[in-house]
Amino acid sequence: MVDILIIGGTRFLGRFLTQEGIKRKHEITLFNRGKTNPHLFPDIEKLHGDRDGGLEPLKGRRWDLVIDVCGYVPRIVEQSAKLLKDQAGKYLFVSTMIVYDDLNKIDLKENDRLASMGEDTDEEVTTESYGPLKGDCERVVKRYFPENNLMIRPGVIIGPEDNTDRFTYWVNRIGKGGRFLAPGNPDDPVQVIDVRDLVSWIYDIIEKNGTGAYNATGPDYKLTMGELFEECQEVAGVPAEPVWVDSEFLLEQDVVPWRDIPLWRRGGHHQKGFMRIDSTKAIKEGLTYRPLRESIRDVLDFARSRGDDYEWTAGLDPDKEKEILEKWEKELETVER
Numbered sequence: 001m002v003d004i005l006i007i008g009g010t011r012f013l014g015r016f017l018t019q020e021g022i023k024r025k026h027e028i029t030l031f032n033r034g035k036t037n038p039h040l041f042p043d044i045e046k047l048h049g050d051r052d053g054g055l056e057p058l059k060g061r062r063w064d065l066v067i068d069v070c071g072y073v074p075r076i077v078e079q080s081a082k083l084l085k086d087q088a089g090k091y092l093f094v095s096t097m098i099v100y101d102d103l104n105k106i107d108l109k110e111n112d113r114l115a116s117m118g119e120d121t122d123e124e125v126t127t128e129s130y131g132p133l134k135g136d137c138e139r140v141v142k143r144y145f146p147e148n149n150l151m152i153r154p155g156v157i158i159g160p161e162d163n164t165d166r167f168t169y170w171v172n173r174i175g176k177g178g179r180f181l182a183p184g185n186p187d188d189p190v191q192v193i194d195v196r197d198l199v200s201w202i203y204d205i206i207e208k209n210g211t212g213a214y215n216a217t218g219p220d221y222k223l224t225m226g227e228l229f230e231e232c233q234e235v236a237g238v239p240a241e242p243v244w245v246d247s248e249f250l251l252e253q254d255v256v257p258w259r260d261i262p263l264w265r266r267g268g269h270h271q272k273g274f275m276r277i278d279s280t281k282a283i284k285e286g287l288t289y290r291p292l293r294e295s296i297r298d299v300l301d302f303a304r305s306r307g308d309d310y311e312w313t314a315g316l317d318p319d320k321e322k323e324i325l326e327k328w329e330k331e332l333e334t335v336e337r
Helices: 013-023 074-084 130-144 168-175 195-207 225-236 247-252 280-284 292-305 318-336
Strands: 003-007 027-032 045-048 063-068 088-094 149-154 156-158 178-183 192-194 212-216 240-245
Touching: 003 013, 013 027, 013 195, 063 074, 074 088, 074 130, 088 130, 130 149, 149 195, 156 195, 168 225, 168 292, 178 225, 178 318, 192 195, 192 292, 195 212, 212 280, 225 240, 225 292, 240 247, 240 318, 247 318
Parallel strands: 003 027, 003 063, 027 045, 063 088, 088 149, 149 212, 156 192, 178 240
Antiparallel strands: none
16 A cells, blocks of 8 residues: 555546545545545545645645646746655656657657756746646656656546546547548647556556656557547547648638647647657556547547536637638638639
């Protein structure tokens, strides 16, 4: 049994980490603000506070391991790492696959150089700053836990209970059928990992007393956007037709990569190594993947359970999608003439 403090622990990845920890008979304590899904896990200890200046409930306690699910800004991560350096045996930080400095490099590995914000002290988390901020967070954790750290660098995490809607948008949109806007090229690579596979493997590493950095995305074969959309259509069982729209044209329509069109990171933000991260090290350490269609099926069931009045956090508004498709068709007609 491992005595574990989870910072977060009630939303998506954190929620599944808590569930799996309980299932494996570990001693789990949660620290969060008590605002997200406070009804969950009534039988475990919950400490409430704010990780930015409100860590008093953690003082004087001892844990074997800290799992930091929601660290995005180095200044804030430093507060917990500094406080817990003498109160915890190990610090597991959930980072990201885009933490690397050179995302033009294909098959990035764990020892490649990390990005950094440098002298820029801006703490706003954006598409551009997310990776560098995570890189600086990792450096902070290593400063206080130089030997006893675990850096998990997942890709796009998918599965039921996902609050980001990055993958759920596509499953739901394709599940509605008809012609839908598909960004870029069907041969563009995509990497995703089911939250349940990721969490199960994380606990395997914990129980092996592992340390160091691990890329953790999937699947264990090359997957393209076109293949992903085909899988979604087959699982949904409805006719759906992708209309592939040029990336430059999308940018001209003021479409925001990742937010308006999830899994799409093009134009000035596009790098050849994006969605081509090497997870061989984690696979050798036992990371396995369920069939993609199983994840799609479960995500589709989850999406449909939320009702038509759900407000999506990512994805195109149907009217905006229709407008862009109409403009794209006119553009093609003009070119053909």
